[in-house]
Amino acid sequence: MQHAFKLGEAEHNNALSRSANAYRLHFGEQVIDVDLKTGADGRAWLTVGERHHEVVIATRGDDVFVHFDGEAYQLRYRHPLDRLAAAAGGSAEDHIRAPMPGSIVSVSVKPGDAVTKGQTLLVMESMKMETTITAPRDGVVAVVTYEKAQTFDRDALLLSLEPNQ
């Protein structure tokens, strides 16, 4: 079965299978022997082919955080079923997510409202700057997640439109 991780903006398909003593990573055309021995406090010993790396790993929900070669990375696991569902209905632009952490200055619409492309949906504030979020297309508001003055994290779902017929 193909699985995927999102790293930055890119999504990478891959799969895992057993080998005699450990695992194999299937990535593109490559099949690489891999293994992970975990220690205390997130520390782990990662084998990739012939190479060994000392890494630190933490997980939370679908997120895997890896400190590798002096830098920290975040990979988000995408469930195969969720990806199927996402492909079947609704496009990403129906779900408006926060580009950065901040708070809500004002909300101009409520669920059920018909909106036209470019119409102001809400105004958010972050780093002392106000940003106006506008409708990406004509449609009907399905969900408004936050009220005025509430705070949110980056990538939080701010507002959804009803899927197009």
Next chain:
Amino acid sequence: MSAVPDTSQWPFKAVLVANRGEIAVRVLRTVQKLGLKGIVVYHAADRGTLAVKMADQAIEITGPTPVASYLDGAQIIAAALASGAGAIHPGYGFLSENKGFCQAVEAAGIRFIGPTPEQIDLMGDKVRARNFVEKAGFPVAPSAIEDDDPATFVERSRKVGAPLLIKPSAGGGGKGMRIVRDLSLLEQEIVRGRSEGARYFGDGRLYCERYIENPRHIEVQVLGDGHGNVVHVFERECSVQRRFQKIVEETPSPALTPELREKICETAAGIARSIGYRNAGTVEFIFGQQGEFYFLEMNTRLQVEHPVTEQITGIDLVLQQLRVAAGEQLGFEQTDVKAQGHAIEFRIYAEDAARGYTPTTGPVLVLHPPQGEGVRWDSGILQGGEVTSAFDPMIAKLIVTGHDRADAIAKGDAALRDTVLLGCKTNTAFLRRLIAHPAFVAGDVHTGFLDANPQIAAEPELAAETLQALLAAAALSTRPMRDVADAVPDMHAAMGGWRN
């Protein structure tokens, strides 16, 4: 100078820290070293932080927002009175340069660990501070203020000399500012500046000052005891900035010759002496490519970047603040202040440099602070804590000390590499790219350096090998993937001796 003093005769035995995060921890460390009782106030959002754990007593304060609670002077003074604190240390930010708070603290019979209210007032108003410093005979950037005499403004501006910067008097944030390099264009630029000022701020009045091309920000640490004794504790170079905020600070400054160092440090001490300054303070200068420097402002409090000064002089600046607040004299002279080695501070921010330095949030799932000789980690966060958007995104300071600048840079790179913080993106990888840049290595930076070199903030493309390793680590740490793999035993293993 950093011997632990005898506090038995001090007028206070307990100190309340009216701050949070790393600076609350930093102040508590010295307070407790002296055998005094350390008290903090905290908002519920900070309940699990190191300062609250370390303090001998922690008092919860409330407010409409977490930040508002730390700005609520009346509540903080009430907490000090209730806990028997005889002194309040304001840290930096929040109420540290608030004259009204300082007065209210003293009116409540509590010592304010800082300057006098008059000194806060004088230095808190930029125009008044500048005029005072100029009158006292110290260098300020040549300037002309339209309001002084509108009829002669153009003429006076011409005398300031090119290049010059025209700014709206009512302005801020760089809006309506115009650089004039050719004085024959001066009049038409003034007309444009006036109309922009009127449009942005509803106020067309202008002032202009000499524009310093690619300036450095150099500041000088001073210490005064209010009994007339003032010394400087050398300079700090803070030119590497993003959005007008410092990111990397170091001492000594790579830009100064011994003669210039003496001159700029003595100027700072002279300014502090001219107001009979009491407390640790910082005099900031703008420093031009030709070695000219002008007074910018004076911060009448402990500075974020004070640790680099402590590292090369061995002077505990918080300890000196406490001694002075207790009424002691400095008890040492300028010639007693000596520096050795080179120290660099890195501000660890929860932010994404590649996305315009936007703040990030998240849980601190794993935290392994860097360790080793010459490595200092000033932080208020703990593993298991959370970085939220409630406060400033600076979550820690890494300070490295080497025998010279190259050694300090090498130690900095190694320590940034060893800093493990998982769950919330930080700027450590960006800082490593920054200090590897040839201009930084050469000490050749200015306040616009990061804007002029945006590639430092951009994330480099991942090496194929790194991507493989990350996917392997992630796949092997993801339950559904391991379970699927484990459910299908290896074909070769199942077939036994098939491979000989």
